[in-house]
Every structure is written in C-alpha cells, then in structure tokens.
Amino acid sequence: MRSGNGQQGTGGGDAAPPEQLALIREAVRKAKAPRARPRTWRGAALARELPVARVLVDKGVLHLDRCFDYAVPEELDAVARPGVRVRVRFGAGGRTVREGRREGGGLIDGFLVERVPESDYAGPLAALAQVVSPEPVLSPELLGLARAVADRYAGSLADVLQLAVPPRHARAEGTTTGPPPPPPPPPAPGSWQRYRRGTEFLASLASGGAPRAVWTALPGPGWAEEIARAVQAALASGRGALVVVPAGRPAARVDAALRALLGDGQHAVLTADAGQERRYREWLAVRRGSVRAVVGTRAAMFAPVRNLGLVVVWDDGDSGHSDDHAPHPHVREVLELRATRDKCGFLLGSWSCTVEAAQLVESGWAAPLVADRDQVRATTPLIRTVGDGDLARDEAARAARLPTLAWEAVRDGLRRGPVLVQVPRRGYVPRTACAQCRAPARCRSCAGPLAAQQAGELGCGWCGREETAWRCPECGGTRLRAQVVGARRTAEELGRAFPAVPVRTSGREQVLDTVPGTPALVVSTPGAEPVAEGGYAAALLLDGWAMLGRPDLRAGEDALRRWLGAGALVRPQSAGGTVVVVAEPTLRPVQALVRWDPVGHAVRELAERAELGFPPVSRMAAVSGPPEAVVGLLAEAELPSDAEVLGPVPLPDGEPGRPRRAGGPPPGERWERALVRVPPGSGAALASALKTALAARTARGGSEAVRIRIDPPDIG
Incomplete structure (x- = not known):
C-alpha cells in the first residue's frame, strides 16, 4: 500500500540540522531504491501481469484523499478488475497508516481504480483482502467526474463516491439486462x-x-x-x-x-x-x-x-x-x-x-x-395584492388575520372548484410575540421560541418546557399574539368560516399528491402543494412578510419561487383563476409576481449582487468551527491574493437546548463562521487552498472540527 504524494527535501545555504539531514537521506534512499514488483505475499503467489492494484479507500479524511498501492493475489487476478469494490487492510487502531503496509490494519472498503505493473513505493505491499463483487461500478468517466466535483467543493473523492455509487445489493447484481431499446423517432414539438x-x-x-x-x-x-x-x-x-x-x-x-x-x-x-x-x-x-x-x-x-x-x-x-x-x-x-x-x-x-x-x-x-x-398573460392567473395599508383599514383582517379580499376570493373560488391556501409555517401557532411591543416570546430556560400548542398551553420549541406565567422582559406585558399562524391553525379557522366545505392539509406530516377538482379548501406549506384536477380556482398566499423578512440573501428570490410554484397550479385568468398575496405590493418580489416576470427579477438581483460582490458573481467559502480552529486554519491557508475574509462571527446554532442543524455546532458549543470571498476566476484556487490547509491540519491530528462549505446556500 502506497502513499501517493511523496516530498523531497531541498538544501539551503546553512548547514541542515541532524533531523533534516536524516529526512533527506531517507528521501534519497527511496528515490534510488528499485520500484516494488511483488511476486509473493506471505507465501502466496501474486498475479503475473499487472500485479499492483491502485485502490481508493473509503476514508473521507482529506489527507488520505489519494490512491494506495496493493498487491494482487493470483486467486483474485481474474476478478480484480478496475472499477470493482474491494476490501483491504488499512491502519490498525491507533497505529499509523504506514504500519498497515505490512500485516496490521483493519479491513476497509474501497474501489480498485487501476492495475499497473509496478509500484513507486519501495517497501512491501499488502495484498488485496477481498474482491467484494466482480461488478465494475466505478468507470473512468464517473471517477473523473467525482474528482472534479471533489476539487470544486474542497472535499474528498471518497465522500463524493459515497454519493455517486449506491450501496451494493447482491440480489440486484444477479439480474440480467438486455440491450437498449432502439432509438425512438424525433418528437413532435x-x-x-x-x-x-x-x-x-x-x-x-x-x-x-x-x-x-x-x-x-x-x-x-x-x-x-x-x-x-x-x-x-x-x-x-x-x-x-x-x-x-x-x-x-x-x-x-x-x-x-x-x-x-x-x-x-x-x-x-x-x-x-x-x-x-x-x-x-x-x-x-x-x-x-x-x-x-x-x-x-x-x-x-x-x-x-x-x-x-x-x-x-x-x-x-x-x-x-x-x-x-x-x-x-x-x-x-x-x-x-x-x-x-x-x-x-x-x-x-x-x-x-x-x-x-x-x-x-x-x-x-x-x-x-x-x-x-x-x-x-394567456396562461397566468390574475394576481391581486393586500399590503400593510389595506390590512390596517380592514376590520376583518384585524379580527381574523385574513383580509376581506382574501375571504371574497375564497368564497368566489369555492363556487367553481378547490382553493389553495399557502401558509409559510406548519403546525398550529409556530411563533408568538408580545401583543403590546411585538417582542418575540422566548423561553426563560433556554431562550427558545415559545409556541402555542393545539391544546392551548404554551411551550418551548427547543427544550419542550411548558410556560405558565410568561411576562414580556421588554415591556412587562402578559398577553401574546401569533407572529405566524401555522397550517393547522389556518385550516381550523377556515373550516369554521366555511363549515360546508371539506378542508385538507398538506405538509410535513402528510403530503398530498393530488386533490379532486371539486370545491374544497387545501391548506399547504410551501413545496407541499398538491396538484388539483383541472387546476385551482383561486389561491391565497398568506403571511408574505414572513418569507420576505428572513435575514438571508435569497429571501426575496425564495419567496417569489414559492409564490410562482403555487400560482402555477391555478387556472389562467381567462378561466377565472385568481391569486391573492398578502404582502407589501411595492416590494420587488411582489411586483415580479404581479407581472409574472421571474427573469426580470433575477436579472435585477444579479446586477445588485455584481455591484456588491455577492455570489454568484463572486465565489465564496464558509469556514465554521470553534473560534481558535477557524482563525488557525485561515492563518495557515495560502489563500489567493485577491481573497477577502469576512468575519468570523458567532453562529447561533450552539445555544443550549437548540436542535443541531446539519453542519452546525453541537448543542452547548460555541462556533464561529468566517466567509472567504474571491472574484471570478479564483474559485478553484480558493477551494484548493482551503482543502490543502484542512488536510494538513487533519494529518497533524487536529482534534477540533472545522467544516468548509463552498458556495454556501445560506450566508445571511
């Protein structure tokens, strides 16, 4: 087994210390040594032709992101083909990888990448332990694509292959497949x-x-x-x-x-x-x-x-x-x-x-x-808006959260078919606030958000603790109001308003695929909207400010995408289709929805990001971890000369009692995140610099976790 990236020492003007001289002599000895061409392994004969297999082991750590050489036993010669899954010995407990080249080490999965006549490692090679399956699942094309993806995202090839090649199922490999069907004729437009x-x-x-x-x-x-x-x-x-x-x-x-x-x-x-x-x-x-x-x-x-x-x-x-x-x-x-x-x-x-x-x-x-x-215009529904001024003047909106225009759209739509109601949150009342000063209601134990449960009690959304005597720390108020009412609460309110109409909900617990074209109220969270037979007669897009007010660079783009996705399920205006969005009509995403102009909105967003140097005009990497580890990694990385480091700033995910988000810190641990921005053309150099620095840190045994994400979706 071989480590693919050897280093050679160089002399300087001053006398080298004894430790450096020893390293130089060892490097010279290895360079002069003949390349290994194994013939036997512990008494067993090896393959006569191409006796060395280069194996990519299933280890996602960056400093092992390369192939290792193994000897091919004669009994595995016929099945040890490039692309097959193999098992090899690699390391042993706390011992080094170098010791795994001899007899030690536990078995680990890997892919046989290629067979070669000799190895450039001078020591003895361990033999392949097993060919898991003769099915070649890793082609040169897939390997090249996975390597390109790993380099672009500063990751390891083994991690990409775990995403690219599905887990093996022996019974599935036994099925026979025939030739591909003949090409069909060209389609009609x-x-x-x-x-x-x-x-x-x-x-x-x-x-x-x-x-x-x-x-x-x-x-x-x-x-x-x-x-x-x-x-x-x-x-x-x-x-x-x-x-x-x-x-x-x-x-x-x-x-x-x-x-x-x-x-x-x-x-x-x-x-x-x-x-x-x-x-x-x-x-x-x-x-x-x-x-x-x-x-x-x-x-x-x-x-x-x-x-x-x-x-x-x-x-x-x-x-x-x-x-x-x-x-x-x-x-x-x-x-x-x-x-x-x-x-x-x-x-x-x-x-x-x-x-x-x-x-x-x-x-x-x-x-x-x-x-x-x-x-x-011939295929889109009529878009109508309800802004803050309309809500302030609307008695129905103040009493029941739904403006008069929305009630009328529901009533008229139910005469012709189903009506879709899009709610930004699932559940009953996901967020509450002080009714007097609008400060968010938080748990006294862990500072998590308080939410009204369906049974009426108040509880924390992070630690689950019940709150029986809440008082606002800002103004002393004791009354609460809903910030964003969830899908179940909305369905309950609409069911009381239209008792003769069935109400269906679609969300995380149960996602409906289709609904009949008969009159019904369909309350859904974004992305879970079912398709109605013949299209919806109308749609309500509630609490638009909740999606637009997120502190994220993509808030407007995401809100518009979700609105368009719901509006695309509504009948065209010529068939009476109407969409009512509850959001300030002067905002850019709302105007783009009214005109049904997603391209114009994206072009204007792109121009603003180009002016401010935001992605995708620039390339960006997020480096997160414990504060000392983040600072240390950025100091060691040979970043491009045009790189700009923003931060680091604290990440909120480590607050006690808060559930851990993918890629975030463990509960109770304080993490920080730094953003590294480079102009177009330097993205590959940025990814390479961060990957090299993290690999060096891991090879030295760095115990503190540091995570790198290229082009993070959330930089708010």
Whole structure:
C-alpha cells in the first residue's frame, strides 16, 4: 500500500540540522531504491501481469484523499478488475497508516481504480483482502467526474463516491439486462411551440447537437411533458438523457410523462424512496447500458448514463438540489460540469429563475427559452395584492388575520372548484410575540421560541418546557399574539368560516399528491402543494412578510419561487383563476409576481449582487468551527491574493437546548463562521487552498472540527 504524494527535501545555504539531514537521506534512499514488483505475499503467489492494484479507500479524511498501492493475489487476478469494490487492510487502531503496509490494519472498503505493473513505493505491499463483487461500478468517466466535483467543493473523492455509487445489493447484481431499446423517432414539438426557439431546441437535440438553455416554463402541468419531449429528442439521436428533479413527487410526474410518450423500458427511475434493491437494480441497468434515460432525485446527478446527450435540472432553486452531506455538491453545478465534460445538451427549467440561472444566460453559456408576453398573460392567473395599508383599514383582517379580499376570493373560488391556501409555517401557532411591543416570546430556560400548542398551553420549541406565567422582559406585558399562524391553525379557522366545505392539509406530516377538482379548501406549506384536477380556482398566499423578512440573501428570490410554484397550479385568468398575496405590493418580489416576470427579477438581483460582490458573481467559502480552529486554519491557508475574509462571527446554532442543524455546532458549543470571498476566476484556487490547509491540519491530528462549505446556500 502506497502513499501517493511523496516530498523531497531541498538544501539551503546553512548547514541542515541532524533531523533534516536524516529526512533527506531517507528521501534519497527511496528515490534510488528499485520500484516494488511483488511476486509473493506471505507465501502466496501474486498475479503475473499487472500485479499492483491502485485502490481508493473509503476514508473521507482529506489527507488520505489519494490512491494506495496493493498487491494482487493470483486467486483474485481474474476478478480484480478496475472499477470493482474491494476490501483491504488499512491502519490498525491507533497505529499509523504506514504500519498497515505490512500485516496490521483493519479491513476497509474501497474501489480498485487501476492495475499497473509496478509500484513507486519501495517497501512491501499488502495484498488485496477481498474482491467484494466482480461488478465494475466505478468507470473512468464517473471517477473523473467525482474528482472534479471533489476539487470544486474542497472535499474528498471518497465522500463524493459515497454519493455517486449506491450501496451494493447482491440480489440486484444477479439480474440480467438486455440491450437498449432502439432509438425512438424525433418528437413532435407539442407545447414547445409556445416558447421562442423551443422547436429549434428540440430539433438540435434530435440531430445530435448540444444546445444549452435556461427555460422559464409557463404555468400549468405541461412542464413534465415538455421535459419528456426533450428526452425523446436526445434518445432519437442515439444518445442518453438525464433528468434530475428536487423530490419524489415531480419525479413521478416526469416518469408518467415519459411512459406516456415513450412506453415502458425506455428509462430508469432513481429515487431514494424506491428502496435499496430496486434503486441499485435500476442503477445497474443504466451502467450496463440497457437503459439510456434516467429521471431521479439528487443522487441521480451522478448516474452513469452512456453517451450522454442531454442533462436536465428542474427547479434549481429548491433546497432539495443541495446535498446535506460533505462536500455538499449542488445538482445544477454538477450537471454543468457534465455538460462541459461530455459536450452534451443542458436544460435548466423552472417556473421561476434563480440568479445563477440568470448568470448562465448573462455570460452567454446558455441561451434563454422563454415565451412571449402574450402567451404568458394567456396562461397566468390574475394576481391581486393586500399590503400593510389595506390590512390596517380592514376590520376583518384585524379580527381574523385574513383580509376581506382574501375571504371574497375564497368564497368566489369555492363556487367553481378547490382553493389553495399557502401558509409559510406548519403546525398550529409556530411563533408568538408580545401583543403590546411585538417582542418575540422566548423561553426563560433556554431562550427558545415559545409556541402555542393545539391544546392551548404554551411551550418551548427547543427544550419542550411548558410556560405558565410568561411576562414580556421588554415591556412587562402578559398577553401574546401569533407572529405566524401555522397550517393547522389556518385550516381550523377556515373550516369554521366555511363549515360546508371539506378542508385538507398538506405538509410535513402528510403530503398530498393530488386533490379532486371539486370545491374544497387545501391548506399547504410551501413545496407541499398538491396538484388539483383541472387546476385551482383561486389561491391565497398568506403571511408574505414572513418569507420576505428572513435575514438571508435569497429571501426575496425564495419567496417569489414559492409564490410562482403555487400560482402555477391555478387556472389562467381567462378561466377565472385568481391569486391573492398578502404582502407589501411595492416590494420587488411582489411586483415580479404581479407581472409574472421571474427573469426580470433575477436579472435585477444579479446586477445588485455584481455591484456588491455577492455570489454568484463572486465565489465564496464558509469556514465554521470553534473560534481558535477557524482563525488557525485561515492563518495557515495560502489563500489567493485577491481573497477577502469576512468575519468570523458567532453562529447561533450552539445555544443550549437548540436542535443541531446539519453542519452546525453541537448543542452547548460555541462556533464561529468566517466567509472567504474571491472574484471570478479564483474559485478553484480558493477551494484548493482551503482543502490543502484542512488536510494538513487533519494529518497533524487536529482534534477540533472545522467544516468548509463552498458556495454556501445560506450566508445571511
């Protein structure tokens, strides 16, 4: 077993100390020593040809982010092929990795990357302990993609491969797969004719081209069929296609559209809820080449589609596209890498438009696919707003939280079909505040937020302690009011107001996929809105200030995306569809919703971020951990000369009693976060510098955890 990055000492003008001279002599001895070409291992014969295997061990630590050399026993020669899973001895308890090159060390999983005739390590090599399966699951193309992703996000290759290669299931490997089905004919343009250059986009894919486009989809359910037609165009050219959506429900819609358009056997579905055996069987069918099209959720971005002709990402602003596990790759960025490496088509689609999507168009990397304004007006509902001034003058709004305009929209909509009510929070009353001074109500024990439970008592949302005698520390008041009323409380209020109408809720506990087209009230949290048969007659978007008031750079963009997602499920204005948003009408996201202009909003946001040096115009890294560790890492890192360090500042996640967030500090521990910003062109150097510094720190045995996240989604 070999460590791949050797170092060679250099002489200086002064006499070197004895320790340095010893290191220099050892380096010279290793350089002059003949390369190892093992023939036996503990009496066992080794492979005659290519007896050395280079193995990537399943260790996510950065200072071991390289391949190690192992000897290949003769009995494993036939099955020890590049790409297979293997088990090797690596380290032993507290001993060093170097001792694992001999007899010690525990068994660890890994991938055999390649076979070579000799090793550049002069010592004895340990032998492969086991070939777990003869199935080659790591192709050179997938390995190259994983390495590019690891370098971009300052992570380890082993961590990326854990995301890219699904866990093994032996029974799934025993299934046989046949040849791929013949290519389908090129698709008819269908509803792609509604977009400028939409027909040309399909024709280019069908003829073997590689067009790249940012697609602003029109409201309605047609987006899934439009994606299916783009996939058919890629398949018609004899190439493969990959579609990544943020969750299982949109994956099911694209799956249904592909089946309706192409029939069975033309594509695979890769989602986490499919189960380990089925998901691995589908993944193997893709790797073996019997299926050339894939639709799936986040992990499917690494699907080993052969001869890739098109990659598609739907709704790139959804948080489901950003992986919670290190090194936190984003689907949009990974598919951009694949489009560049494989020279294939690229389609980024959504009802909204992120600033990253606008930057792709602004830079010329992708072309816009949008509809004319007449077509937009013909497919969108009527948008009406209720601002702070309207609420102050509205007696109904002060008494029941819902303004008169909203009540009228509900009443009129229920005459024609279901009505959607979007509430920013789930639960009953997620947040409360003093009724007199509006200061947030917090627990006296842990300072967590107090919330009214459904039974009426007041309790802490962090530690669960009940509060029986709350008094405001700011003004001494004893009365509470709801800051943001949750979905269940809203459903209860609407049920009392419209007792003859069924009320359905869709949220974290139970997410509805579809609802009938009959009159009903559907109360949903953002992202959990079910599709109504024939579309909703009306929609209410409540508590808009709760989404716009978040202290985050993306607050406006996220609010607009969620509103557009709900409005896209409503019937067009010509069919009586109406959307009422409770938010200040002068705000930019509200104006963009009224005009149904997500692209204009994203372009203006991009211009402001360029002026202020915010992402995505700049590249940014978040370094978080204990204060001393963060400062030490930044001091050791050889950051680019144009890097700007912001902070560090305390992170709030370590407050006692608060549940730990992914990537945050343990409860009770104080962490800080620093942001490092660089201009375009220095992102790769920033990631490399931070990765090198963290690897050196880990190799020295640094015990304090430090986390690095490139392009963090939340920098507020």
